[in-house]
Structure formats: structure tokens, C-alpha cells
Amino acid sequence: MENKNVIIAVLLSTAILIGWSMYFENPDEAQRKRLEIQGKTETQTNIQKPETPQTGKAVPTKAISRSDALKESDRVFIENSNLSGSISLRGALIDDIILKNYRETLDKSSKPIVVLSPKKSEDGYFVESGWATTKSDIKVPDNNSVWQIREGKKLTPSSPVTLEWNNREGVVFSKKIEVDDKYLFKITETIRNEKSKTIELFHYSQITKNTKPNTENFYILHEGLIGVVDKNLKEETYSSIEEEKKTYTGKSGWFGITDKYWMSAIIPESGKSFKGEYSFANSYKANFIISEPTIANPQKSTSNTLKIFIGAKEVYPIDNYTEKEKIDRFDLSIDWGWFYFITKPLFFVIDYIFKIVGNFGIAIIILTLLVRILFFPLNNYSFKSMAKMKVLQPEMLRIKELYKDDMKRTQQEMMALYKREKVNPLSGCLPILVQIPIFFAVYKMLFVTLEMRHAPFFGWIKDLSAADPTTIFNLFGLIPWNPPSFLMIGVWPILMGITMYFQMKLNPTPPDPIQAKIFAFFPLIMTVMLATFPSGLVVYWTVSNVLTMAQQYYIIKKTTVKTV
Amino acid sequence: MIKKINNFFSFILTKFIKIYKFLLSPFFPNACHYDPTCSEYFMQSLKEFGFIKGCFKGILRILRCHPIKFLGGGFGYDPVIKNKNK
Numbered sequence: 001m002e003n004k005n006v007i008i009a010v011l012l013s014t015a016i017l018i019g020w021s022m023y024f025e026n027p028d029e030a031q032r033k034r035l036e037i038q039g040k041t042e043t044q045t046n047i048q049k050p051e052t053p054q055t056g057k058a059v060p061t062k063a064i065s066r067s068d069a070l071k072e073s074d075r076v077f078i079e080n081s082n083l084s085g086s087i088s089l090r091g092a093l094i095d096d097i098i099l100k101n102y103r104e105t106l107d108k109s110s111k112p113i114v115v116l117s118p119k120k121s122e123d124g125y126f127v128e129s130g131w132a133t134t135k136s137d138i139k140v141p142d143n144n145s146v147w148q149i150r151e152g153k154k155l156t157p158s159s160p161v162t163l164e165w166n167n168r169e170g171v172v173f174s175k176k177i178e179v180d181d182k183y184l185f186k187i188t189e190t191i192r193n194e195k196s197k198t199i200e201l202f203h204y205s206q207i208t209k210n211t212k213p214n215t216e217n218f219y220i221l222h223e224g225l226i227g228v229v230d231k232n233l234k235e236e237t238y239s240s241i242e243e244e245k246k247t248y249t250g251k252s253g254w255f256g257i258t259d260k261y262w263m264s265a266i267i268p269e270s271g272k273s274f275k276g277e278y279s280f281a282n283s284y285k286a287n288f289i290i291s292e293p294t295i296a297n298p299q300k301s302t303s304n305t306l307k308i309f310i311g312a313k314e315v316y317p318i319d320n321y322t323e324k325e326k327i328d329r330f331d332l333s334i335d336w337g338w339f340y341f342i343t344k345p346l347f348f349v350i351d352y353i354f355k356i357v358g359n360f361g362i363a364i365i366i367l368t369l370l371v372r373i374l375f376f377p378l379n380n381y382s383f384k385s386m387a388k389m390k391v392l393q394p395e396m397l398r399i400k401e402l403y404k405d406d407m408k409r410t411q412q413e414m415m416a417l418y419k420r421e422k423v424n425p426l427s428g429c430l431p432i433l434v435q436i437p438i439f440f441a442v443y444k445m446l447f448v449t450l451e452m453r454h455a456p457f458f459g460w461i462k463d464l465s466a467a468d469p470t471t472i473f474n475l476f477g478l479i480p481w482n483p484p485s486f487l488m489i490g491v492w493p494i495l496m497g498i499t500m501y502f503q504m505k506l507n508p509t510p511p512d513p514i515q516a517k518i519f520a521f522f523p524l525i526m527t528v529m530l531a532t533f534p535s536g537l538v539v540y541w542t543v544s545n546v547l548t549m550a551q552q553y554y555i556i557k558k559t560t561v562k563t564v
Numbered sequence: 565m566i567k568k569i570n571n572f573f574s575f576i577l578t579k580f581i582k583i584y585k586f587l588l589s590p591f592f593p594n595a596c597h598y599d600p601t602c603s604e605y606f607m608q609s610l611k612e613f614g615f616i617k618g619c620f621k622g623i624l625r626i627l628r629c630h631p632i633k634f635l636g637g638g639f640g641y642d643p644v645i646k647n648k649n650k
Contacts, residue, residue, distance in 0.1 A: 433626065518587075
């Protein structure tokens, strides 16, 4: 009894916690307030040490619009078949990147997705790279240095651009910027030393993001700072970085800031050890600095390379970069989770189906069906043996009672009973436990896939990655009223609840009354919870329920056990 | 001290198994081949043998709970043998 109380207490408190955070606490507002306070108390330090390549000296006092910010400096334009944007000649920052092929909303004429924005704009988000000094005896370019174009006009896959900045003290800095046809930039940074003494500089790169985006805030998906250091994934949320900065040292890897679908990442030259850092001081920063100095002898030049990824986390390009560009474990940027060895193959299956049928919703249904068929033999047998065992229950109890004190005898008698009744249960706990991660993997895969974004299904479902837009509280659109978001319980979640209710009806009612009560409420709780989830997941869940039900019904009908 | 930590882990794991039995396992068909069931067996062996050995025995039991005979699958009455050293 005590245990049941504990369980109920846990359930109730979880429900209250979820409910509270859903309806009462607006995380963005709380966040903004916190930011304001921090912005006031934080004193900006700018140390010219290689440990802290902080070039962003002052944070703009007043944010201006994106288009005004873009006009503030001369620009080199970037264009390939997936990206368009520009590089600011002031500071040589990549601070304007738009994903041409993805739109903000379902409307085809809506704005394309903006990834990077100039630092003076409200949602400033940009990538820089450059050099840091230890002794500050060499003037290095900073965020306000105005660069000159030496070569090229517009950055395209076929025409790289070279920028140059002369410090007027005998050192010339240049950047050769290349882009591929997807999302990868390569920057070769050269120092030309025209002085008579050797100079040592440390190469660094940094991503800065002024504001925290509206995160999905869902525990199965990582959004925030991400990176790999010596094959280990390093993920930190925005809020954990606000509290404490994180530093890493390693020999291979990358650092970045990721959204659910979009990411920017910086990748140090391979084979060089580096120190990476996630930090927060008015803006979120992910950076690295190469530990060994780059040495330029008198009258010589030397260079360092860097790769920058800015774009959509599409599975195939990311895998391609991991292999061909040898970016260490870059595939981890897509959050496949613990069961990635199941999740990822599942993706390739659903992608294959999607390419054949052309509708992601149907692809989900076919995949669910396939998984069910795969496990059908197992479940079939287990249902069968379950039915048989149920019939034999009294006999078993009798044997147990009869030979209470003789364990060996009980065992022998039981075995004899099984043999006589030809009970050969064919599933078992192991196959059941193996299935759990697979169903979780299907769920996770659907949650992370970019393909589901803006993918239509039938009727009112125009975007499988968004919640069902209908709601029962205005009779699915019959009453001209827009209920608050927590009352948005659509058709599919309700279907899910109903199918779940009937599916559970087919199972024997749990013997314990409290347990039975909890189970009676389960479909309702799940309906309300799933109402806010991507509709693709709700479709998956509903179909899955129907299939389980059909299977169970079929077996119950088929299995007739003869009693002795 | 070690015994205390051991007991603590056993306690936590037992709770988890109970939650599983209570909330998750009703969703699956009764599949266990054995009597007592794998989860009961697991909890009993935790009690009987402590955390490490108990876990080991419990996991072995789950690994035995499948239909393929030549891979060690079995069924029937299979209680936890009481620990004689206790």
C-alpha cells in the first residue's frame, strides 16, 4: 500500500509540475527578465589573452532592424543553391545568411529562414574568425576593422573571395573564403609578415548569438550549445551557460550553436590542439582558439584554415561532411539520441518510403505497419501463450499449494503440467524489452527529422511537425472563437485517446483498484499531453494503437483453449 | 558502509521495477515464461543477494526469458534459490 502511495504522489507531482510550467510560467518572459538583470550587473572585460578571444567589445546599446543593420557596412554577397547572404567588410564577419529553400511558415511566399543576422540587429547572430596576440604588440584586426576585397566579387561555389587587411605596421592579414553548394565555408587565413622580426599569433573563431531563441524546451531534443571534443559530444543548454561557462581542450572536434533544425558550427584545422569555450556575457558564445601559436618568420607568410558550417541539419549533407571533410563526429549534430544505432537506420527506411509515396504522413503509417509486421510473430505467440496460461492458472496454484514445502517437487510437477498442456510460450520478457527501445526510436526519429517540417498530410494537417491546429473547444472551427493554447485539443489527439481507450479495454483490467483508476484516466491524460506534440507523432501513435488493437483482437478471436 | 550503499541501490532499483510493473507492464501482453515473473524474480534476488549479484542474477533471468531453446530460453517454475551464506 505504501508503494502505491509513493507512485501516486510521484504521478501527481509530475502532473502539477508539467501543468504549472505549461500554463502559468512563461519561460521566455522569465528568461528575458533574467537577461536584463544580468546585462546590468555584468561588467564587460576584454582581455587580450589567447585564452579569451573576445573581440565583441561592446554590445550595441540599441538594436536596429535587420535591414538597417545590413546597410551599415559594405558587403560581399554570397550565393549558392541553398544559401544566400553576405559578409560584412567591417570585421569580416559572416553575419547574414538565409536558407533559400526553407520558409518560416507554410505559406510559400513567407520569408525564408534567417540563420545569421548582423550583430547590431536585435537577433544578432554571427561568425567571426581571426588572430589573438599574447603581448598585444601586434595590431590585429578586430570586429571594426574594415577589410578590402583583393580577389573575387561575389562568393559562389565557383568563385572564392579574398579579403585583406593591412595593419600599417608591416603585417598583412588575408582571408580566402570558399563555399560549397550546400552549407560549408572554408576560410584560409594568412598572415604576411613584412617586418624583420618573427611574429606569433593564435588563430581563433567564434560564434556569437545575442538572444536565446524560442526553444522547444523538450527533454528529448537538444537545443543550445553543441560540440564534439575528441569524439565526445558536449552539449549545454542556454540556461546552463548563463550560470557557468564551460571550457574544453582537445585535438579534434568542432563547436556550434544549434536549433532544432538549423545550426552554425566552427571547425578548427585538423591535427591542431585547441581550447574551446561556451560562455555567456550579454550574448551566447561558442569559440575555440588554437593552443599552439602560428609563427610567421620575417618576410614570410603563414596560414591556418578553418571550416564553418551554417545551414540546415539535413542528414545526407551532414554525413557527407563527417566522412569527406573528416569533421570528427559531425553526425552527432543531429540529435539521434542514445539509440542512434536504431534511430538512424529507421530514418533511412522512412526516407526511402517517403521518396516512393511522396507523403510523409503515409510514410509514417507504412513504417508503423512494417514495425508491427516485424514483431507480429512474437506478439502473436505471446498472446497465445498468455491465453493458455490464464486457463491453467488454478491448476498451477493448486500444485503450488500442494507441494508448498518441497520446491523441487513443485518444479517437477509444474514442468509436467506444461508438458501435458503443451504450453510452449513463445515470446518472453527479453523480446518485449527489446521492442521498447525500437518504439522509442521511431518516436525520436519522427521528432528530429527535418523532412517532417512543413510536410502536409490530409485535410487540416498541413504541417506534420506542428500540433494539430483544430480544437474541440470551438467544435473544430464551427464556432468563431480562438481558444487559448492549452485548450487546443485537435481531432488527431482525440482519435489517439479513443483508440488508446479501446486498446486498453482489450487488456485485462489490472487487479489493483488504484492502478485500474489510473489506467482509466491514462487515455485522457495522454490526449491532453499529445495535443501539443507534432501531429506526425500523434498520427504515428494512433495508427500504432489501431494496429495493436487489430492484432490483439485477431488473436483473442483465434485462440480458443481447451481445458482438460 | 559498502553494504549501506548496496542496499540503497537495491532499494532504488526495486522501486523502479515496481513502477515498471505498475505503469508500463500492463501495456504489454503477459509474456513472461516463468513463475515468478522476471520482475518479481529480479526484486527477490536483489533482496536475497544484494545489489551486484542480485542484478546479475536478474539480468541472467531476463536473458533466459525467450522462446529459443538452444540460446538458453526456457519456461516454467523458477524461484530464487535462497542464499545459504546469509
